[in-house]
Amino acid sequence: MGRKKNFDRALAGTILMLAWPTIIEQALQTVVMYVDSAMVGRISAEASAAVGITATVGWLLNAIFFAAGVGCLACISRAVGAGDERTAKVASVQSVILTLILGVSVGLVAMAVSGPLPGWLGAEPDIQKDASAYFFIAFLPMLFRAAVIIFGSVLRATGDMRTPMLVNAGMNGINIVLNYLFIYETRPVSLFGFSFTAWGAGLGVAGAAIATAISFVIGGVVMTLALWRSQRGVSPAGERIRIDRPIMATCVRIGLPNAMERATVNLGQIVFTMLVARLGTIAVAAHTIALTAEEAFFVPALGFQAAATTLSGQTLGEGNERKLDDLIHLAVKITVAISTVTGLLLFIFPNVMMALFTIDPQVIAQGTSVLRIVSVSEPFLGATFVLEGVFNGVGDTKAPFVIATLTTWGIRILFTHICVNFLGMGLNAVWVCMVADVIVKCIVMFWRYRSGGYKRGLVFERPLCREEARA
16 A cells, blocks of 8 residues: 555655746746737737637647657657657657648648738638738748657657746747737837837738748747757667658548547537637627736646646656556546636636736727636636547557547537627627537546546557557
């Protein structure tokens, strides 16, 4: 019995050790989003809406890269757990090929739709031009976005959470500085008792997009160099960049359902945004800013999700089923406890959060109300993140796809459509539908975990990815 307690303590330490760099990374990204939103929000509610209206499409495009990263991570982490360095290295080469193919092709699609996109999403005419410009510029360096996301997943698969954290931290710092220079006009500034004239390009919304684009170019280059110089057995240096069919098939087989899940959810979010757009510019601004404000409160859950994904894949590679069970139990318990605290803080201080991003009293009032509504769902969201991370880590990506599709479209979209178009209800009702989606999804994911459904087809005694792909 004492041995079990010591093992749990050691495993909890491992989870925390892997989670904290991702928590810091996500926290820094959230700070940048906060600064970005606050800077744009100081211009006008219309500027906030112009940036926010295409956000869901950006998530959809990024989701393709995240899904590719999941496929590579699951394969590499399993190989690392099994001590199969050759498979890990070949899988890393496949990640390079996926980055090139997806980065170029998705980038071309983004450029093609940037013009009419805001109109398709139901944006009001006065913000469509700025929204199109923002989307085009921010997503122009799509290949570099792909490198940041996919290569970051490869490094995390080895347990290296620190390098992606540092790269993203650098990107965030660059983004903030460039925002300051590009968004505002040249102006007098007082700092620590000193007064001086600060140069500014005065580009507004377009300036925010340029800052984002430059930061991703730099981040993509640095993340690529970090992968090539990695000392953890996944560097593609010296390898021929060619497709290995069995390994690529494994990456795609695991990543494709995840891509479909993310696409389904993000398409749902696009429809969701279109429904919100019918409530007017103030509602869109409040909705967009509230979503940004909420992100800080589930950052810890994202860290534990990343740790659970890496550890579950490595544990499967080790062939240790008992450790996998203990891992899930601990990760869910820790995450729910922390998410309960963050949810309580969100409930108490929603007006403070909204006031960080805008001075418009109508936007603040609507955003404060919906943040209190969503605060009750934070523990459910945290548990869902961890369970989904575990399922992705062991390669069980089909079930999360089915669950997400049913809850997103059968609850969030359906009932939002009814509330907005038939009952004439406002933003509060929309967010209640979103909370219902989160809670039901958590319950179904937890049922799959408790029933052991995610283990079906897993073979703990035969861990090597290459052999599995050839079977």
